[in-house]
Amino acid sequence: xxxxxxxxxxxxxAGGSLRLSCGASGWCTYDFEMSGYRxxxxxxxEFVSYIDRDNLIRYADSVKGRFTISQDLANxxxxxxxxxxSPEDTGIYYCKRSQLCSSWSTWDEFWGQGTQVxxx
Numbered sequence: 001x002x003x004x005x006x007x008x009x010x011x012x013x014a015g016g017s018l019r020l021s022c023g024a025s026g027w028c029t030y031d032f033e034m035s036g037y038r039x040x041x042x043x044x045x046e047f048v049s050y051i052d053r054d055n056l057i058r059y060a061d062s063v064k065g066r067f068t069i070s071q072d073l074a075n076x077x078x079x080x081x082x083x084x085x086s087p088e089d090t091g092i093y094y095c096k097r098s099q100l101c102s103s104w105s106t107w108d109e110f111w112g113q114g115t116q117v118x119x120x
Contacts, residue, residue: 002026002110004095009115012085016119020080022095022112027076029053032099034071034078038117040091048093049080062088085119093117 008020022034036048049069050058057069068081078095092114100107 002097002099002108004097004110004112006093006095006112006115009093009117011118011120014086014119016085017081017083018085018117020082020093020095020115020117022078022080024076024078024097027097028099028101029073030100030102030105032097034069035096035098036069036078036080037094037096038089038091039094039114040088043091045094051078082117085117087119090117090119 003025005023006020008018010018012018031053033050033052035050037045038048039045046060048060048063049067051069051071059067066082066084069078071078082089094114095112097110098107
């Protein structure tokens, strides 16, 4: 069973930076994707960024050029570096892992508990 733990959230002034990390235990690496989502107060959860086993990376248009996703497979961590933050970036940030443990298994999906980011 995969456990995801996010950290690095906090409060920052507009224009500032934060680094979020998502650590995992119990994961398998046959194939996988790590995604970041966020949910602002009163809004639906939205996609932020994505990185897969082959380091294919995608970003939501709203964060392109400001956010950078990376992964450290040896330490089972994914990082989201966020720069030029604005109040519109405020929300709870979640990481999600989708993984396939073998060619005959099915995709499983796991979510972290979320970390709060507040930009004022």
